[in-house]
Amino acid sequence: QLSKRMQSIQDQIHETSSQNIVVSVDRIFSGSARLDGDAIVAFVRSLCHVSMDELNSNLPRMFSLLKLVEISYYNMGRIRLQWSRIWEIIGDHFNKVACNSLQDVAFFAVDSLRQLSMKFLEKGEFPNFRFQKEFLKPFEVIMKKNSSSTIRDMVVRCVTHFVDSQAKNIRSGWKNIFSVFQMAAADTDAQIVELAFQTCTHIIGVVFDRQFASVLDSFQDAVKCLSEFACNASFPDTSMEAIRLIRQCAKYVAEKPQIFRDHAGEDLINVPEEDRVWVKGWFPVLFELSCIINRCKLDVRTRALTVMFEIMKNYGETYRQNWWIELFNVVFRIFDNMKLPDTQIEKIEWMTTTCNHALYAIVDVFTQFYNEIPETLVDNLYCQLKWCVNQDNEILAKSGTNCLENFVIACGQRFTPHVWERTCACILEIFRSTLPETLMTWRPDIESSGISTHNETTLLDRTDSSFDYAAVESASSQHNRMVLAGTTINVNSSTSDQQESILSNRLSPTNSIERSLKTQSDFHLFQILTIKCIVQLELIQTIDHIVFYPSTSKKEDLQNIAIAQKLTWFQAK
Incomplete structure (x- = not known):
């Protein structure tokens, strides 16, 4: 009995001691x-x-x-x-x-x-x-370094919870929030991307509307975050919706310029008050849209291009001259050779779609805001037009001459003598750079090209002023058939000795390869010459329209044709 009591006392002492330690x-x-x-x-x-x-x-x-x-x-x-x-x-x-x-x-x-x-x-x-x-x-660091979908999902949910419950108290923390969502935007997990984008949509639509001033320091981060969502090729619907939100951000900038002017952040100390709305508002929006254009597939970049020029046309009247200079430095990156796709097929698609669309849109902006845009930018525009004409792409080359015509006809009355001088120099330079001089010296190898002497004479030695497109198409089709057949036949060979010589040459593998390469080279050259001829014709028509105006020129052409027909009729009688 005593031992039991002692054991109980010891247990109580031990328990008390443990509690005291705790x-x-x-x-x-x-x-x-x-x-x-x-x-x-x-x-x-x-x-x-x-x-x-x-x-x-x-x-x-x-x-x-x-x-x-x-x-x-x-x-x-x-x-x-x-x-x-x-x-x-x-x-x-x-x-x-x-x-x-x-x-x-x-x-x-x-x-x-x-x-x-x-x-x-x-x-x-x-x-x-x-x-x-x-x-x-730490939420940014975890999102960046932890590849676990479970943990990344939890981080996004935590940040979403902060926005839902503490948005009114958040100030500098918005930068971290947009940084987390930007990393989530590039994820492949649909649940993570969707949750992050839903929260961003809430921030842009609700928080920006209620407390824009408190989010102003992170406005650039918000637009960059939306740009990342737009560039995630795995979620095309999200991409389109992100571009819509960027356009909504532009609307906030247009409606609240005074908030930008009154805001003096650490990074705006040396920025004039009137330029703050550009540095913190307009430029981030337009720059990120240009990034989407350069990074995304056709449908997304076309939408971004459309929205970018819509913003410029809708709000360009508020832009200062130095803003236009910075803006077109960004816009003209679309035509930068270093940024064009590597593969030939993608490059052709880029030129015929994005570059073509951008070119017409740029000329529309120049036409609408010619009085506000610095005169020095006209030289930059002409450089882009010359670039387009010399890319060996028929659609882009035609667009270049058409845009030049549209711009001069729309704004020519407001040109200064200096601009007219630069315009004439541009037209002259395009004429010189697209002269099909090779037509005077090039002759296809009769044994390898397969183009008959008759066709050659028809195309190359024509002396009348008209350009026979039907002859070009016929010769081109014939040349294509020769290339696809992998062999060429001289339809005008008249002696059996020539035929035997051609046949013996074909039996040689080396000659066959050389002949194939020569044929392909000739065909490529033929395409380039065709484009140059078309550009020359387009330029002549452009000058005709600029000098005489399209309606007047067409009317005179019809009158001249009618007179010629009457003369022919009288001579026939």
Whole structure:
């Protein structure tokens, strides 16, 4: 009986001792709020080391990690400078833990960050402070370094929760939020992309409308985030909707220019007040649309191109001259050779669709805002027109001459003598660069080309002023058939000796390869010459229309034809 009582007393003493230890340990952490700035930093750094040792052991423990969360709660009321030093250490530790290979550990770290962030965001943030940006940085790091779909999905859900519940208190934290969503936009997981885009749609449609001033510092990040959604080829519907939201962002810029002018951020110290709306508003919108054009497939880039020029046409009247210069530096990148697709098929598609569409749109903008656009940009426009004409692409070449005609006819009355001089120089340069001079010297090899002497004479030695397109098409078709057949036959060979010579040459593999290459080279040259002839004809018509106007010129042509017909009739009688 005595031994039982002794055992009971010992158990009670042990229990009391354990409780005292637990309470004492808790007091260590709860009392950390009374430590001075240097002491708390040293304490937190040591606890992070212990926590990492626990997590790297054979049997991972999260005791110290849990205590780090508690310490964060206890010390969140410190002055911001002290708190920043503490969070720099704790945040870095959470970055590592959230990328742990054990998903339970990573999940706990992200969930702990979520709880701490909610508590921190409730406090709000004073203007010109950046503590929220520092506090939410771990979510960016985790999203960037952790490839687990589960953890990435959880990060997106945490950030979405912040937007839904604390949008009114978020200031500098918007940059982190858009950064997380930008990384989510490039994901292949449909659930992650859809959730992130839904939240972005809510921000643009609701938060921007209610508190645009508080999101202004992150406006560029928002547009860049939408651009990333538009460039995700796996979700075409999302791409189109993202472009629509970018257009909505342009509408906010147009409706709230004074907010941009009054906003003096750290990056706008040297920017004049009247240019702030351009630097922080218009330029990011138009630049990101140009990035979409350069990165995306045909349907998406066509939509982005249309929206970009819609914005320019709708709001261009508010643009200053120096803005136009920067804007067209971006727009003309569409014609940059270094940015064209590598493969020939994609390059041809780019020229006949995107470049062609952009060229007409650019001329429309020049025509609409000619008085506002600096005169120096006319030279840049002419450079692009000359580039288009010399790309060996018939559709683009025709568009170049047509756009030149449209521009001069629409704006010619407002040209200064200098612009007229540059216009004439441009036309003369296009004439010279597209002269089909090779027509005077080129003769196809009769044995290898398969184009008859009769056709050659018909095409190359024609002296009348008209250009026989039917003859070109006929010769081209014949030449195509020769190329596809892989062999050529001289239809005008008149002697058996010539035929035997051709036959013996064909028996040689080397001659066959050389003949095939020569045929292909001739056909390519023939296509280029055809395009140059067409451009020459288009230019002549362009000058005719510019000088005499299209309606007058056509009327005179009809009159001349009628007179010629009458003369022919009288001569016949």
